[in-house]
Amino acid sequence: MNKHRTANFKQVSAVAPVAPPVEEPATKRQRTADIATLQEYEYKEAKIIAEIGCNHKGEIEIAKELLLLAKQSGATVGKFQKRNPTELLTPEQYEAPHPNPRNAYGATYGEHREFLELSLDDHRELKKYCKEIDLEYSCSVWDTTSAQEITQLNPVLINVGSPSNQHWEMQQVLRDEYQGEVHISTGMTTKEEIEKIVTFWEQGKGDAKNRVVLYNCTSGYPVLFEDVCLLDIRLLQQNYAHRVKSIGFSGHHLGISIDVAAYALGAEWHERHFTKDRTWKGTDHAASLEPAGLAKLCRDLKAAYTAMTCKKEDILDLEKTQRAKLKWGQYNKEILGQAAKH
Numbered sequence: 497m498n499k500h501r502t503a504n505f506k507q508v509s510a511v512a513p514v515a516p517p518v519e520e521p522a523t524k525r526q527r528t529a530d531i532a533t534l535q536e537y538e539y540k541e542a543k544i545i546a547e548i549g550c551n552h553k554g555e556i557e558i559a560k561e562l563l564l565l566a567k568q569s570g571a572t573v574g575k576f577q578k579r580n581p582t583e584l585l586t587p588e589q590y591e592a593p594h595p596n597p598r599n600a601y602g603a604t605y606g607e608h609r610e611f612l613e614l615s616l617d618d619h620r621e622l623k624k625y626c627k628e629i630d631l632e633y634s635c636s637v638w639d640t641t642s643a644q645e646i647t648q649l650n651p652v653l654i655n656v657g658s659p660s661n662q663h664w665e666m667q668q669v670l671r672d673e674y675q676g677e678v679h680i681s682t683g684m685t686t687k688e689e690i691e692k693i694v695t696f697w698e699q700g701k702g703d704a705k706n707r708v709v710l711y712n713c714t715s716g717y718p719v720l721f722e723d724v725c726l727l728d729i730r731l732l733q734q735n736y737a738h739r740v741k742s743i744g745f746s747g748h749h750l751g752i753s754i755d756v757a758a759y760a761l762g763a764e765w766h767e768r769h770f771t772k773d774r775t776w777k778g779t780d781h782a783a784s785l786e787p788a789g790l791a792k793l794c795r796d797l798k799a800a801y802t803a804m805t806c807k808k809e810d811i812l813d814l815e816k817t818q819r820a821k822l823k824w825g826q827y828n829k830e831i832l833g834q835a836a837k838h
Contacts, residue, residue, distance in 0.1 A: 539804040540742075542759050542797035545634065545655075545679075546571040546770035546790060547746075549780055550612040554601065558772075559614065560625050565787045566770055567631040570794030574626060575634040575655060575767070578619065578642040581609040599779050616645045623649050634679075636660075643669040652676050655767075658683030658715050658746075661693055671700040677707050679765065681746045682732075683715030690732075694739050706741045709765055712758070713746040718783040724749050729761040737762075748783045752793040756800050766797065 546566035552559035563574040581590065590606030602608035614622070619635060626633035636655040637643040643666045646654055654670055656663075658681040670678050678697075682690050690710070697705045712729045724747070732743050744765030745758035755766050769784035785793065811819055820826055 537762060539801060540764050541801045542763075543572040543765050544570065544790075544794055544797065545573040545575050545765065545767040547575050547636075547767050547784075548770055549575070549577045549636070551769070551771040551776070551778060551780055551784060552576075552612075552614070553776065553778065554612045554614070556614060556618050556621065559618075559622055562770065562772060563622065563626060563631060564629055565772060566790065567629045569787050569790040570798075571631065571770075571790060573632040573634050573653070574622075575636065576614065576619065576622065577636045577638065577657075578646055579609060579613060579638040580641040581606050581613070583641050584639045585609070596779060599777055601777075616648070619646065620649060623651060637666065637670075639663070640666045640669060642666075644673075647674040650674075650676065653709075654678055656680045658685060658713055661685055662689060664696065667693075667696060671697060671704050675707070677709060677741065679709040679711060679744060679767075681711040681713040681767075683713035683746070687731075690736075694736055698739065705739060708740040709742050709744050710736055710740050711744040711746045711765065711767065712763065714748065716748055716783075717779060718750050719748045721749060721754065724754055726754065726757055726761060729758060729763055733762050750783075752785070752789060752796060755793055756796050759797055759800050760804075766793075768793065 546562075546569070548559065548562045548566070552562060559576065566574045585606055590604060592605050594600035594602070594605050594608050600608050601611040619633075623633040632653070633649075633651050634653050634655060635646045635649075635651065636657045637646050638657065638660050640663075643654070647669065653676050654674065656667060656670070656678060660666060661680050661682065662685075667678075680693060682693075685693075694705065694708070694710070697708050710732055712726070712732055714723050714725055716723065726745075729743060729745060737743060742764045743762055744767065745755065745763035746767040747755055747758070748769065755768070758766065768790065769780050770790055771781045771784040771786060774781045774784060774786055825832060
């Protein structure tokens with residue numbers, strides 16, 4: 497099957513204009529230009545990242561179970577997170593209590609983070625397990641040490657989360673010492689900071705910028721619909737589609753309808769937090785999809801991709817019978833013709 501869907505509209509001009517054309521307002525001309533751009537956009541099959549993160553509760557067997565559930569649900573990638581808490585946190589942050597004690601896995605926030613960390617050997621084992629079940633392994637890195645460790649595994653892609661997208665030392669490791677894709681989220685990030693990210697990658701050796709996937713994102717757990725701000729995908733497309741490899745969407749909202757809209761706007765990559773049980777202990781579970789939800793999302797994105805075509809002919813084969821039976825001027829063509837003679 498062709499993996500690309502390309503819109504190919506034909507402009508139809510009026511046969512006999514009754515008056516000279518009037519110049520369109522600038523706003524309408526801009527809308528027309530936007531539509532023309534959309535018509536030329538090449539839709540690709542959506543890729544779905546199941547962001548397991550730390551929803552494994554610090555247990556590698558739960559991590560493996562979540563990978564298998566993600567694969568069975570239709571995900572493209574299973575993704576984790578890697579931190580070095582003593583490097584990432586200030587001493588005050590490390591020793592402070594968890595802001596939500598109900599979700600804490602330690603007496604301090606630092607101990608909580610240490611408890612949830614999987615070792616590099618654990619990640620190596622998870623990557624091997626992903627290969628066994630035909631699922632891509634990936635990981636978000638939060639600090640320089642974690643970036644250096646995960647690059648040793650050479651996954652297909654590594655993620656830079658919204659909190660870390662201004663961490664230049666860490667990104668330099670990913671830019672200069674790693675050759676895979678780097679997916680960067682832009683939650684809680686100003687437009688000026690986004691420009692700095694893209695410029696940083698453009699300054700890399702070789703074709704570094706074309707390894708970058710830039711994600712629209714709002715950082716919240718969960719995010720209300722009015723704060724998803726999907727139209728920012730258009731801004732990323734306008735400003736950066738020609739400067740990075742592609743555009744993605746990282747959603748922290750409830751439900752799955754928003755993701756299909758994001759795909760229609762041009763997001764090729766889709767990232768959603770994933771868990772087995774949204775009632776589990778931890779801050780990310782409430783904004784995560786369970787297996788049934790992820791499976792429906794994968795199904796709906798695949799359907800949207802299939803639907804992103806134009807009619808190959810004015811009347812499709814499946815319409816011809818209905819046209820003959822239902823359309824005025826077709827089923828009663830003879831009667832109308834006779835009436836026109838009188």
